[in-house]
Amino acid sequence: MEPAVLTGEHFLNGDVACAEGALAAGCRFFAGYPITPATEVAEHMSKRLPRVGGVFIQMEDEISAMAAILGASCAGVKSMTATSGPGFSLMMENLGLGIAMETPCVLVNVQRAGPSTGLPTLGAQGDMMQARWGSHGHYEIIALAPSSPQEIFYQTITAFNLSETYRIPVLIMADEIVGHLSERVIIPESSKIKLQSRPRPTGRKDRFKPFHPGPNGVAPMAHAGEGYMVHFTGLTHDERGYPAMTVEAQTEMMDRITGKIRRNLDKIIQVERYRLEDADVALVSYGISSRSSQAAVDEARERGIKAGLLRLLTVWPFPEDIVRELAKRVKGFITVELNLGQIHLEVQRCAEGRAPALLAGHVGGSAITPEEILERIKELVSQGK
Amino acid sequence: MNGSTSPKHPLDSLLRTDRIPHIWCPGCGIGTVFSSSLIAISSTGTDPMKTAVVSGIGCSGRGAGYVKLDSYHTTHGRAIPFATGMKLANPELTVVVFSGDGDLFAIGGNHFIHAARRNMDLTVICVNNLNYGMTGGQAAATTPHRAKTSTTPMGNPEGPFNLPLLAYACGATYIARWTMLHTRDLTQSITEALTHTGFSFIEVLAPCPTGFGRKNKLKNSDLLRIYQEKAIVKNGANPAETILDLEQGITLGKFVEFDRPTFADNYRAVNCD
Numbered sequence: 001m002e003p004a005v006l007t008g009e010h011f012l013n014g015d016v017a018c019a020e021g022a023l024a025a026g027c028r029f030f031a032g033y034p035i036t037p038a039t040e041v042a043e044h045m046s047k048r049l050p051r052v053g054g055v056f057i058q059m060e061d062e063i064s065a066m067a068a069i070l071g072a073s074c075a076g077v078k079s080m081t082a083t084s085g086p087g088f089s090l091m092m093e094n095l096g097l098g099i100a101m102e103t104p105c106v107l108v109n110v111q112r113a114g115p116s117t118g119l120p121t122l123g124a125q126g127d128m129m130q131a132r133w134g135s136h137g138h139y140e141i142i143a144l145a146p147s148s149p150q151e152i153f154y155q156t157i158t159a160f161n162l163s164e165t166y167r168i169p170v171l172i173m174a175d176e177i178v179g180h181l182s183e184r185v186i187i188p189e190s191s192k193i194k195l196q197s198r199p200r201p202t203g204r205k206d207r208f209k210p211f212h213p214g215p216n217g218v219a220p221m222a223h224a225g226e227g228y229m230v231h232f233t234g235l236t237h238d239e240r241g242y243p244a245m246t247v248e249a250q251t252e253m254m255d256r257i258t259g260k261i262r263r264n265l266d267k268i269i270q271v272e273r274y275r276l277e278d279a280d281v282a283l284v285s286y287g288i289s290s291r292s293s294q295a296a297v298d299e300a301r302e303r304g305i306k307a308g309l310l311r312l313l314t315v316w317p318f319p320e321d322i323v324r325e326l327a328k329r330v331k332g333f334i335t336v337e338l339n340l341g342q343i344h345l346e347v348q349r350c351a352e353g354r355a356p357a358l359l360a361g362h363v364g365g366s367a368i369t370p371e372e373i374l375e376r377i378k379e380l381v382s383q384g385k
Numbered sequence: 386m387n388g389s390t391s392p393k394h395p396l397d398s399l400l401r402t403d404r405i406p407h408i409w410c411p412g413c414g415i416g417t418v419f420s421s422s423l424i425a426i427s428s429t430g431t432d433p434m435k436t437a438v439v440s441g442i443g444c445s446g447r448g449a450g451y452v453k454l455d456s457y458h459t460t461h462g463r464a465i466p467f468a469t470g471m472k473l474a475n476p477e478l479t480v481v482v483f484s485g486d487g488d489l490f491a492i493g494g495n496h497f498i499h500a501a502r503r504n505m506d507l508t509v510i511c512v513n514n515l516n517y518g519m520t521g522g523q524a525a526a527t528t529p530h531r532a533k534t535s536t537t538p539m540g541n542p543e544g545p546f547n548l549p550l551l552a553y554a555c556g557a558t559y560i561a562r563w564t565m566l567h568t569r570d571l572t573q574s575i576t577e578a579l580t581h582t583g584f585s586f587i588e589v590l591a592p593c594p595t596g597f598g599r600k601n602k603l604k605n606s607d608l609l610r611i612y613q614e615k616a617i618v619k620n621g622a623n624p625a626e627t628i629l630d631l632e633q634g635i636t637l638g639k640f641v642e643f644d645r646p647t648f649a650d651n652y653r654a655v656n657c658d
Contacts, residue, residue: 028474029470029473029474031466031469031470050652050656050657051656055473055474055652057469057473057648059466059469059499060466060495060496060499061495063463063466064463064465064466064469064495064496064499065466067459067460067463067466067467067469067470067496068466068467068469068470068473069470070459070467070470071439071457071466071467071468071469071470071471071472071474072470072471072473072474073470073474074457074467074470074471075437075470075471075472075474075475075478076474076475077474077475079470079474093460094459094460094463097459097460097463101457223455223475224437224455224457224471224475224478225434225435225437225455225475225477225478226434226455227434228455229434229453229454229455229456230455230456231401231449231450231456231457231458232456232457232458233449233450233457233458234458234459234460235458242401242403242404242450243450243458
């Protein structure tokens with residue numbers, strides 16, 4: 001056996017750092033299907049999992065990969081898959097099953113430019129709305145966006161912790177640039193890594209209701225083989241897990257699966273503020289684009305423009321209140337992302353007309369440059385005069 | 386019937402009695418296959434607490450909802466990969482996939498062939514009612530050539546899979562076909578499949594009078610008569626020589642049973658030795 005936590009200083013690409021983060025978080029089952037630019041996550045897991053007592057399986061497609069990680073999680077093992085655009089599309093139906101069955105797992109999307117086969121080897125952030133709404137029906141989701149190999153290591157641990165705490169599939173919305181970028185990654189001692197586990201049942205097995213929520217709105221989870229004789233279904237179900245084809249049951253279930261997220265937003269959402277205290281221009285960005293944004297903030301400041309950056313570590317649920325608050329005091333927003341305006345729609349919505357919101361967008365295929373962002377900042381400033 | 390005090394059924398301990406009545410139509414054969422499965426589960430001596438049932442979508446897929454075991458009613462066609470994850474995560478579990486022909490062989494066909502190829506240690510019970518029952522009797526990958534369904538109103542231009550042959554070609558290590566009339570043989574086969582290590586597959590023909598029978602002018606008794614009169618029991622038959630033809634004959638029996646390493650065996654051998 002090898003240690004699961006490779007404490008020390010490493011030089012890793014984002015995909016490998018993601019895999020190491022998963023192992024450090026206790027992930028012991030990975031099902032995947034090769035796809036550029038996420039393949040290295042699977043390759044690394046195939047090498048490492050057997051050495052830490054886990055199981056790796058390459059499935060026949062992304063549909064089955066997503067189904068398999070749900071099955072593994074229902075048997076009590078932390079599980080993950082990793083993919084990119086086309087595979088992400090194929091996983092959407094079973095992502096919904098995971099949401100309905102309230103089954104923890106982590107799904108990594110190393111985004112490439114789309115639509116369709118698109119630019120398989122080049123980065124983009126074009127799946128951000130798909131991350132929010134890609135599976136059918138109304139639901140809440142948690143999605144994180146890493147900007148570096150070091151950050152994807154930590155965010156993968158966070159993703160597992162959130163997934164376990166709220167019994168929900170959690171998305172890591174990385175991109176090809178972060179996935180293939182090699183940088184220094186420091187892996188701490190395992191005792192310094194805080195891990196969360198899903199709530200577990202106590203009390204009489206014959207009276208257990210697998211979907212009866214606990215104090216934070218999340219139901220304790222019993223695993224296959226523990227004697228609780230649970231029933232899980234993608235059909236609308238009551239607290240016993242039994243199908244219930246009524247508006248009342250639908251209302252109750254929807255309140256549970258959306259409420260456990262909506263009522264814990266302050267515990268879930270993480271943002272970073274960079275030079276934002278006195279900013280007139282607020283950049284809103286995430287992932288690789290937030291690094292260009294940070295450089296643009298510094299360049300703008302050198303030119304006497306008070307710019308700042310709101311960096312979204314959690315993209316979904318969207319930090320609505322934080323953007324609404326900012327809208328009251330900044331002169332304008334610029335959303336910076338590798339698409340033609342997705343998270344930008346959220347920024348506009350939450351700005352509520354109080355402050356103009358521009359987009360520094362890019363079709364994908366390369367990172368957006370600080371210069372491109374600076375042009376938009378100047379445009380915003382000149383509009384305000 | 387006096388309502389509140391109905392007598393206890395011998396299989397009640399394995400049933401979610403609070404979910405009865407079930408949704409299956411009068412004359413449907415799924416219930417018999419379901420009973421045989423429960424009898425087999427209780428007769429193997431395996432711990433019911435360590436037995437999980439996974440279903441896909443469709444009439445047979447509802448089986449998971451009535452069994453008082455850890456049971457998972459998943460998405461259409463995806464019971465086998467879900468079960469694969471479950472079995473690999475906890476090898477102590479006996480994992481049974483109970484689903485229909487449409488679910489397992491049309492939308493889920495890819496997963497079936499790969500799980501068989503891997504010799505994944507699962508027991509797959511396929512209730513074959515020759516059509517999509519739940520959605521109102523459409524053509525399936527098992528519907529006989531020229532049979533009428535609601536999407537082949539003039540007759541099915543396609544031909545069906547021969548499921549035991551498909552399973553054999555893919556590498557399944559236990560293969561049997563019965564009809565729901567052959568309950569003793571069926572129960573025996575399910576018992577063997579549950580204790581067999583490796584990918585076990587049992588096809589069970591069951592009538593769907595509502596979906597398939599009505600459109601083909603076959604009363605329920607007609608389908609049962611065909612299953613009785615056309616049955617040719619040939620244990621050990623080469624799967625390539627088995628037939629399923631409502632006029633020519635229906636080959637039944639246990640066709641294949643042999644051992645080869647499972648996915649988990651090979652995974653250990655490759656990675657850990």
